[in-house]
Amino acid sequence: MADFTNRRRITSVTQLNPIQVEQVALCGAAYDDEDLPADRRLSSDPQDEAVLNFCELWDVVVDGSPVYEAWFYQSDSGTIFLAGTTEMVAEIIQCGLECANEDRELELGMAMVRAGLLPSGDSEFERFRRAADGSP
Template structure:
């Protein structure tokens, strides 16, 4: 059973490792199709259309035994991107607060964990399914 843990507010590239810097770049590209470096995405002095990740949140998603599974980024109040831990492989996205994932098993795992962590709004069309943990 996956669990969202270790929530961090990210405001600077100095808080991140190399894989996370690339994740920030990929988050921004997924959000607005602009390929900009993490330094521009996290710069509060950059134009608003570039700094879409300023003051974002980064969560670890871990297995029951504490093994890191994913790194989940939340930004712009209703968006996010989820990567396999320590990689730049994007496995899911948050679009208008809803979870989008091509792998049904992973979607259920992440959706259930998001529901338990209070990260999926009760009004989401998939909330009841994820809250019950049934596919």
């Protein structure tokens, strides 16, 4: 069972390891199709439109081991990577989970529901909630 843990607010590249710096740049590119460096994405300049506001990083663990790194930004967006890599496996678009792999989507969706990260108004919320509760 996957769980979102170790939530931290990210405001500077100095908080990140080299892979996470790359992940931030990829998050920004996924969001706005602009190829910009991570330090620009995390700039403290409020006028910089490239900034990923409200940037949070979570570990997603299974049996105590990190499996994914989940980034949430811009209040309703995010990107999920395999832990320690730049391989994107899912995205958060307008608060909803988007994932091509059905098993992974269910695993992440249930974990998001348990962590309170998926709004109850999302079209998939009930499916993930029932699966997390073991309901039919």
